[in-house]
Amino acid sequence: MFEGLAEKLQETFRKLKSKGRLTEADVDEAMKEVRRALLAADVNFQVVKSFVARVKERAVGQDVLSSLTPAQQVIKIVRDELAGLMGGTQSKLNLAPKPPTVVMMVGLHGAGKTTTAAKLANLMRKQGRRPMLVAGDVYRPAAIKQLQVLGEQLGIPVFSMGDRHTPVDIARAAVEHAVKQGRDLVIIDTAGRLEINEEMMAELETLKAAVRPHEILLVVDAMTGQVAVNIAETFNKRLGLDGVVLTKLDGDTRGGAALSIKAVTGCPIKFVGVGEKLDALEPFHPDRMADRILGMGDVLTLIEKA
Amino acid sequence: MGFFNRLKESLTKTRQGLVEKIENLIIGRQAIDESLFDELEEVLIGADVGVETALELMETLRRQVKERKIKDPEQLKPLLQDLIQDILSTGERSLNRGGPPTVILVVGVNGVGKTTTIGKLAHYFKSRGERVLLGAADTFRAAAIDQLEIWGRRVGVDVIKHKEGSDPAAVAYDALQAARARKMDMLIIDTAGRLHTKSNLMDELKKIRRVLGRELPGAPHEVLLVLDATTGQNAISQACLFGEATGVTGIVLTKLDGTAKGGVIIGIRQILDIPVKFIGIGEGVEDLRPFNPQEFVAALFEK
Ligand SMILES: Nc1nc2c(ncn2[C@@H]2O[C@H](COP(=O)(O)OP(=O)(O)OP(=O)(O)O)[C@@H](O)[C@H]2O)c(=O)[nH]1
Numbered sequence: 001m002f003e004g005l006a007e008k009l010q011e012t013f014r015k016l017k018s019k020g021r022l023t024e025a026d027v028d029e030a031m032k033e034v035r036r037a038l039l040a041a042d043v044n045f046q047v048v049k050s051f052v053a054r055v056k057e058r059a060v061g062q063d064v065l066s067s068l069t070p071a072q073q074v075i076k077i078v079r080d081e082l083a084g085l086m087g088g089t090q091s092k093l094n095l096a097p098k099p100p101t102v103v104m105m106v107g108l109h110g111a112g113k114t115t116t117a118a119k120l121a122n123l124m125r126k127q128g129r130r131p132m133l134v135a136g137d138v139y140r141p142a143a144i145k146q147l148q149v150l151g152e153q154l155g156i157p158v159f160s161m162g163d164r165h166t167p168v169d170i171a172r173a174a175v176e177h178a179v180k181q182g183r184d185l186v187i188i189d190t191a192g193r194l195e196i197n198e199e200m201m202a203e204l205e206t207l208k209a210a211v212r213p214h215e216i217l218l219v220v221d222a223m224t225g226q227v228a229v230n231i232a233e234t235f236n237k238r239l240g241l242d243g244v245v246l247t248k249l250d251g252d253t254r255g256g257a258a259l260s261i262k263a264v265t266g267c268p269i270k271f272v273g274v275g276e277k278l279d280a281l282e283p284f285h286p287d288r289m290a291d292r293i294l295g296m297g298d299v300l301t302l303i304e305k306a
Numbered sequence: 307m308g309f310f311n312r313l314k315e316s317l318t319k320t321r322q323g324l325v326e327k328i329e330n331l332i333i334g335r336q337a338i339d340e341s342l343f344d345e346l347e348e349v350l351i352g353a354d355v356g357v358e359t360a361l362e363l364m365e366t367l368r369r370q371v372k373e374r375k376i377k378d379p380e381q382l383k384p385l386l387q388d389l390i391q392d393i394l395s396t397g398e399r400s401l402n403r404g405g406p407p408t409v410i411l412v413v414g415v416n417g418v419g420k421t422t423t424i425g426k427l428a429h430y431f432k433s434r435g436e437r438v439l440l441g442a443a444d445t446f447r448a449a450a451i452d453q454l455e456i457w458g459r460r461v462g463v464d465v466i467k468h469k470e471g472s473d474p475a476a477v478a479y480d481a482l483q484a485a486r487a488r489k490m491d492m493l494i495i496d497t498a499g500r501l502h503t504k505s506n507l508m509d510e511l512k513k514i515r516r517v518l519g520r521e522l523p524g525a526p527h528e529v530l531l532v533l534d535a536t537t538g539q540n541a542i543s544q545a546c547l548f549g550e551a552t553g554v555t556g557i558v559l560t561k562l563d564g565t566a567k568g569g570v571i572i573g574i575r576q577i578l579d580i581p582v583k584f585i586g587i588g589e590g591v592e593d594l595r596p597f598n599p600q601e602f603v604a605a606l607f608e609k
C-alpha cells in the first residue's frame with residue numbers, strides 16, 4: 001500500500017541529478033515526498049509542517065547538495081531528526097520510593113486500557129514486583145469481568161467492588177487493601193472516555209487527587225489519526241501525563257500518532273502493545289518507531305551506503 | 307431532541323474543526339489563489355481525509371473554479387460540500403435483506419465498537435418490530451460473551467453462546483439454527499476483534515461465512531465492517547483487507563461523538579465501493595443512526 005519513502009527519495013534525487021547540480025528548490029521537491037510520507041503515516045499536519053521546515057534548514061545548510069549521495073544524506077537527516085523527536089532514550093515506569101507504586105490507565109474507548117493494565121502487571125511481576133489490578137471501570141458492560149478473567153489467567157489479584165461504587169471510592173479502598181496485602185504495585189483500570197466529556201474528565205481529576213498516582217499512563221491506539229494531538233494534549237493538560245502506551249502496533253499501521261503525541265506533549269512513550277496476548281507488551285524503541293513512520297525498513301542499509 | 311439536532315450536536319466538534327477553519331480561510335479573501343487551495347488541502351488532511359484524496363478533491367475544485375470562471379472565494383465552500391456529498395452518496399445504503407432470517411456478520415479490528423454497535427443495532431431493529439437474535443461468536447476476548455449478554459438483556463433480545471474458547475463458526479451455526487427454529491427476522495453475529503493483517507484470523511472469518519452460507523444460501527446477507535472514526539489512514543487498509551477476505555457490504559462508522567472528524571470515510575468511499583450504512587454517536591442504545599450523507603454533510607457545513 002505504501003511505497004517506501006527511501007525509494008521515493010532515491011528516485012526523486014535520481015531524476016534531479018540528471019539535471020546536474022542540486023538546488024534548494026530541488027530539496028523542496030524532495031521535502032514534498034517527506035511530507036507526504038509523514039502525512040500518510042498519520043503524523044499531525046501541523047507537526048509535519050514544523051518538522052519539514054526544520055529538516056529543510058539542516059539539509060540546505062550542510063554540504064548535502066554537493067555530495068555524491070544527496071538522497072542518503074537527506075534520509076539520514078530526516079531519520080536522525082525523527083528519532084531525536086521520539087525521545088532519545090528509553091523511559092521506565094516511575095516507581096514510588098515508598099511502595100505501593102500507583103499506576104492509573106486512562107484513554108479513549110477501546111484503546112486497550114484493560115488489556116494493557118493486565119500486560120503491565122504481568123511484565124512488572126517478571127521484574128520482581130507484586131502487582132494488584134483494580135477494576136475501576138464501572139460503566140462499560142462486563143469491564144470488571146474482563147479484568148477479572150485476565151487477572152485469573154495471570155494469577156494476579158484483581159480488586160473489585162462491583163459497579164455500585166464510584167471509581168474514586170474503589171481506588172481509595174484498593175490502595176489501602178494493597179498496603180495491607182503487601183502489594184507494591186497497584187494498577188488502576190478506568191473506563192474509556194472522550195477528552196471532551198467534561199464530567200468524565202473531572203472524574204479522573206478527582207481520582208488523581210484521591211490516590212496520587214506515581215504514574216498516569218495514556219493508552220493510545222497506534223492507528224489513531226490526526227486527532228491524536230487533541231486527545232493527548234487535553235489528557236495531559238487535565239492530568240499531567242507521565243507516559244504513553246501505544247497499542248495495536250502488531251498491524252500495518254505506520255503509527256504516526258506516536259510522533260504527534262511526543263511532539264505536542266513531550267511525554268515519553270514508555271511501552272508498545274504488539275498483540276492481544278498478555279505477554280505482548282514491549283519497551284518502546286524510538287529509532288525503530290522512526291523507521292516505521294517513515295516506511296523505511298531498509299533505511300539503515302541505505303544510510304550505511306551513504 | 308430531534309435526530310438532526312442530535313447529529314448536529316454530535317458533529318459540533320467536527321464542524322468547528324473543519325468548517326470553521328475553511329470559513330476563516332475564506333473570510334476576508336479577495337481572490338481565489340494557490341495559497342488558498344493549499345490551505346484548504348491542509349484542512350482536509352487535518353480531518354483525516356488523507357493526502358491522496360485531499361489532492362484529488364483540490365484538483366477537481368481547481369478545475370471547477372476554472373471551468374465555471376468562479377472568482378468569489380465564498381463559493382468554494384458549497385462547491386466542496388457538493389463534491390464531498392457526491393462521493394458519499396454513491397452506493398446503496400439500505401440494508402440487504404434475505405432469509406428469513408436476515409443474517410448480519412459484524413467484523414472489524416480490536417476495540418472499534420463491534421459489540422456495542424450490535425447492541426444498538428438490535429435495539430434499532432427491535433424497536434421497528436423485528437424479531438432479533440444475537441450470536442456470540444467472539445469466543446476469544448476476555449468477557450466478550452458477558453458483554454454481549456448484558457447488551458442482550460438491556461435491549462431484550464436473546465443471545466446464543468458457547469463457552470469461551472470454543473469454535474466461533476460452531477457458534478454461528480447454532481445461532482443460525484436457533485434463529486430459524488424461533489422464526490427470527492434477524493440474526494446479528496458478533497466476532498472477535500482482529501487485525502486485518504493476520505491471515506489466520508481472517509481465515510477464521512471466511513470459515514464463519516462459509517458455514518452460514520451453507521446453511522442458508524445467501525447468508526450472511528450483510529457483512530458490516532465497523533470502523534472507529536478516530537482511526538487515520540489505516541482505516542483504508544482495514545477496509546481493503548476485510549473487504550477482500552469477508553466481502554464487506556457496508557461500513558459502520560463509530561465514535562463520531564468525539565473530536566474525530568471521520569474524514570477517512572471520504573477517502574474510503576473514493577477508493578472502495580463500500581457504502582457507509584450506519585454511524586455511532588455514543589455508548590447508549592439510541593446512539594446509532596442510518597448514515598445519511600445529506601444530513602451528514604449538511605450538519606458538517608451548517609453554521
Ligand atoms: N492486536 C492487538 N490488540 C490489542 C492490543 N491491545 C489491546 N488489544 C485489543 O483491543 C481491544 C480493546 O482492548 P481493551 O483492553 O478492552 O480496551 P479498553 O481501552 O479497556 O476499552 P474500554 O474499556 O471499552 O474503553 C481488545 O480486543 C484487546 O484484545 C494490541 O497491542 N494488539
Ligand SMILES: Nc1nc2c(ncn2[C@@H]2O[C@H](COP(=O)(O)OP(=O)(O)OP(=O)(O)O)[C@@H](O)[C@H]2O)c(=O)[nH]1
Pocket residue numbers: 109110140192194414415416417418419420421422423444447450497498499500532560561562563564586587588589593
Ligand atoms: N463514544 C463512543 N464510544 C463508543 C461508540 N461505540 C462503541 N464505543 C465504546 O468503545 C469501546 C469498545 O467497544 P466494543 O463494542 O467493546 O468494541 P469491539 O469492537 O467489540 O471490541 P473487541 O471485541 O475487543 O474487538 C467501549 O467502551 C464502547 O462503549 C461510539 O459510537 N461512541
Ligand SMILES: [Mg+2]
Pocket residue numbers: 113114115137140143189190191192
Ligand atoms: Mg477497558
Ligand SMILES: [Mg+2]
Pocket residue numbers: 420421422444450496497498499
Ligand atoms: Mg467485541
